[in-house]
Amino acid sequence: MIVDVKDVRKSFGDVEVLKGIDLSVEKGEVIVIIGASGSGKSTLLRTINNLETIDSGEIWVDGTAVHDPKAAHNVHRDVGMVFQQFNLFPHLTALKNVTLALRRVKRMSKDEAEKVAMEALAKVGLAEKAGNYPQQLSGGQQQRVAIARALAMAPKIMLFDEATSALDPELVGEVTKVMRDLAQEGMTMLVVTHEMGFARDTADRVLFVDSGVIVEQGAPEQIFTAPSNPRTQQFLHRVLEA
Amino acid sequence: MGWAGIWESRELLLLGFWFTVILTVVTIITSTVLGFIVALGRTAHIPILGPILRGYLELFRGTPLLIQILFIYFGSAYLNFTGVTVFAAIVIAMTLYYGAYVSEIFRAGFESVPYGQQEAGRSLGLSRFHVIRDVIVPQTVTIVRPPLVGQYISLVKGTALASVIGYADLVRQGQGIIDRIGSPFAVFLVVAALYFVISYPMSLIERHLEKRTLQA
Amino acid sequence: MEVLAYFPDYLSGLWITTTASLLSFAAALVLGVITAVFRRSGIWPLKVIGAVYVEVIRNTPSLVQIFLIFFGLPSIGIHLPAFEAGVIALAINGGAYLAEIIRAGLTKVPSGQFEAARTLGLGRTDTFFHVVFPQAARYVYPPVINEFIQIILATSLLSTVALNELTGTALVVNSLTFQTLVAFAVALVLYLILTNVVSFAAAWLGRRMFHPPLQLRQERQHGKTLLKRLTIMAGGR
Numbered sequence: 194m195i196v197d198v199k200d201v202r203k204s205f206g207d208v209e210v211l212k213g214i215d216l217s218v219e220k221g222e223v224i225v226i227i228g229a230s231g232s233g234k235s236t237l238l239r240t241i242n243n244l245e246t247i248d249s250g251e252i253w254v255d256g257t258a259v260h261d262p263k264a265a266h267n268v269h270r271d272v273g274m275v276f277q278q279f280n281l282f283p284h285l286t287a288l289k290n291v292t293l294a295l296r297r298v299k300r301m302s303k304d305e306a307e308k309v310a311m312e313a314l315a316k317v318g319l320a321e322k323a324g325n326y327p328q329q330l331s332g333g334q335q336q337r338v339a340i341a342r343a344l345a346m347a348p349k350i351m352l353f354d355e356a357t358s359a360l361d362p363e364l365v366g367e368v369t370k371v372m373r374d375l376a377q378e379g380m381t382m383l384v385v386t387h388e389m390g391f392a393r394d395t396a397d398r399v400l401f402v403d404s405g406v407i408v409e410q411g412a413p414e415q416i417f418t419a420p421s422n423p424r425t426q427q428f429l430h431r432v433l434e435a
Numbered sequence: 436m437g438w439a440g441i442w443e444s445r446e447l448l449l450l451g452f453w454f455t456v457i458l459t460v461v462t463i464i465t466s467t468v469l470g471f472i473v474a475l476g477r478t479a480h481i482p483i484l485g486p487i488l489r490g491y492l493e494l495f496r497g498t499p500l501l502i503q504i505l506f507i508y509f510g511s512a513y514l515n516f517t518g519v520t521v522f523a524a525i526v527i528a529m530t531l532y533y534g535a536y537v538s539e540i541f542r543a544g545f546e547s548v549p550y551g552q553q554e555a556g557r558s559l560g561l562s563r564f565h566v567i568r569d570v571i572v573p574q575t576v577t578i579v580r581p582p583l584v585g586q587y588i589s590l591v592k593g594t595a596l597a598s599v600i601g602y603a604d605l606v607r608q609g610q611g612i613i614d615r616i617g618s619p620f621a622v623f624l625v626v627a628a629l630y631f632v633i634s635y636p637m638s639l640i641e642r643h644l645e646k647r648t649l650q651a
Numbered sequence: 652m653e654v655l656a657y658f659p660d661y662l663s664g665l666w667i668t669t670t671a672s673l674l675s676f677a678a679a680l681v682l683g684v685i686t687a688v689f690r691r692s693g694i695w696p697l698k699v700i701g702a703v704y705v706e707v708i709r710n711t712p713s714l715v716q717i718f719l720i721f722f723g724l725p726s727i728g729i730h731l732p733a734f735e736a737g738v739i740a741l742a743i744n745g746g747a748y749l750a751e752i753i754r755a756g757l758t759k760v761p762s763g764q765f766e767a768a769r770t771l772g773l774g775r776t777d778t779f780f781h782v783v784f785p786q787a788a789r790y791v792y793p794p795v796i797n798e799f800i801q802i803i804l805a806t807s808l809l810s811t812v813a814l815n816e817l818t819g820t821a822l823v824v825n826s827l828t829f830q831t832l833v834a835f836a837v838a839l840v841l842y843l844i845l846t847n848v849v850s851f852a853a854a855w856l857g858r859r860m861f862h863p864p865l866q867l868r869q870e871r872q873h874g875k876t877l878l879k880r881l882t883i884m885a886g887g888r
Contacts (some may be wrong), residue, residue, distance in 0.1 A: 266560075485887065498846070500807075592712035623722065635706065
């Protein structure tokens with residue numbers, strides 16, 4: 194077990210967005226979290242790498258107690274994250290985006306960092322764009338650089354927070370392809386997405402989250418063909434019709 | 436009108452010009468450093484620091500520079516702080532005063548960087564220091580430049596107040612010349628023109644930078 | 652406390668500061684509007700006059716402008732008392748800054764608004780008073796208030812032409828009592844009260860005058876909008 198979430202609760206003001214979440218993830222598992230916007234699925238992801246602090250409960254990531262403020266910052270060593278809005282650093286080239294943390298956090302030499310960064314960029318098929326600035330790249334390319342940036346840190350777990358939602362439809366494929374490759378290599382992944390195709394063919398387990406609770410989970414074929422909970426049925430009916 | 440007398444006093448005016456330039460350069464540096472530190476302090480969310488810094492901003496932006504200069508100059512004499520010369524008093528006062536305005540510019544600059552940038556930095560494991568130095572600050576440099584230069588233009592003109600406590604700047608030299616040759620109108624016109632010589636190029640730079648940030 | 656015996660003098664100093672500020676601001680506003688109109692007019696001599704006025708004033712110290720009017724004008728036969736000279740100088744000074752603020756406000760109204768008004772058949776005056784002005788006013792209000800506060804702070808310069816407004820009063824009391832710290836502290840506190848009263852009153856007015864209410868104080872203007880505002884209202888001169 195590499196991630197263990199125990200009875201996690203989180204409120205923003207008066208609104209409780211996570212109402213007691215329990216989740217354990219095995220090494221190498223690919224988990225896709227689906228649910229309507231505002232259901233709490235992104236918040237759940239963000240609590241796992243301490244971008245949101247939790248009100249109660251426990252989160253363990255490969256031995257790190259994320260719920261403990263003193264230890265929480267260690268989680269970034271093991272967990273990479275890819276954001277909906279890419280969040281590339283606009284003042285740095287693709288290469289520099291990747292080397293920044295390698296140098297500052299992993300304290301690599303310039304040459305070493307660049308070597309690792311080029312490998313990561315090659316992996317997402319963008320080695321030849323290393324010298325470009327984010328504004329000079331398409332949305333799909335930017336997101337692939339963002340993936341390379343996270344991968345270069347050699348994380349044990351990758352979080353994807355609606356990584357394809359801000360992309361034009363024709364650019365979604367190149368990003369999901371990188372994600373599929375990563376899954377195949379055995380990366381542990383937690384993926385919040387609206388791409389039901391990806392969930393169906395890549396996930397080991399699909400979680401349906403609604404109003405801050407995990408309503409239902411199971412293998413993709415079970416969730417997509419025979420959901421047992423009426424709320425899951427309703428949600429899938431809506432998204433698959435569209 | 437006394438133009439001949441002014442021409443004969445040109446060396447005094449030149450001297451005053453340099454005194455004004457020196458004061459300008461020194462206080463631009465000190466107020467920028469102070470403003471930057473205060474802006475950083477305001478983003479830090481340290482319990483007591485926030486109210487203290489806000490009090491500082493309120494005090495120095497809510498009262499005139501002239502009375503701050505007088506207060507620091509006469510006040511340090513009153514308290515027997517012998518180290519506080521005319522130059523020191525004026526630099527301290529102007530640094531505190533313009534530093535307050537400069538810090539607001541930096542704060543706005545920091546806030547103009549989307550929050551996702553900080554999150555991306557943190558999720559890569561960057562420390563707070565590195566997030567600020569490598570992610571936030573580089574992105575604020577271009578956007579912060581036009582208002583900063585605008586503030587420096589204000590500062591150039593603010594240096595004129597140094598003459599009130601006897602700093603030998605342009606205004607002071609002008610007054611000295613008037614004492615000897617009269618013609619206050621002509622002398623102050625020349626003094627104003629010399630300030631224009633410093634300030635106008637800065638205005639052009641400000642406008643140029645502003646156009647550049649608008650394009651970006 | 653010796654200084655407190657002079658409290659009535661401080662109050663009269665505060666009164667002079669307040670009246671000088673209000674008069675200067677009112678005159679500066681008129682000058683600013685006229686100059687902004689000049690600069691937007693298609694008539695080139697007016698544009699040049701407006702541009703030269705703004706550039707000359709904004710690139711020279713207000714202290715020197717005050718000296719020119721108070722000490723300089725008499726040598727060409729124009730004698731003005733300190734208060735009048737000071738108010739005129741601050742009005743001329745503030746007018747240049749307000750002209751830029753107002754001009755920026757007018758350019759802020761999107762051209763689509765003019766087009767929409769025209770397609771609705773609105774005339775030029777109707778377009779200005781019902782479409783352009785209300786939108787520009789909203790944008791212009793915060794920097795105009797800021798300029799008013801800058802004028803209040805600038806009235807302290809009138810102490811250099813022997814006018815006993817607040818700063819002048821503090822100087823006099825200091826020389827009479829030698830209680831330097833208290834003498835200046837009283838004036839500082841009165842300035843703080845004055846500037847805070849103005850900004851609170853302006854915030855109150857802003858909430859009532861504009862629809863939807865304009866939040867001046869509470870609203871922490873963020874990032875880029877705040878920077879743009881700071882660009883046209885650099886503080887302290």
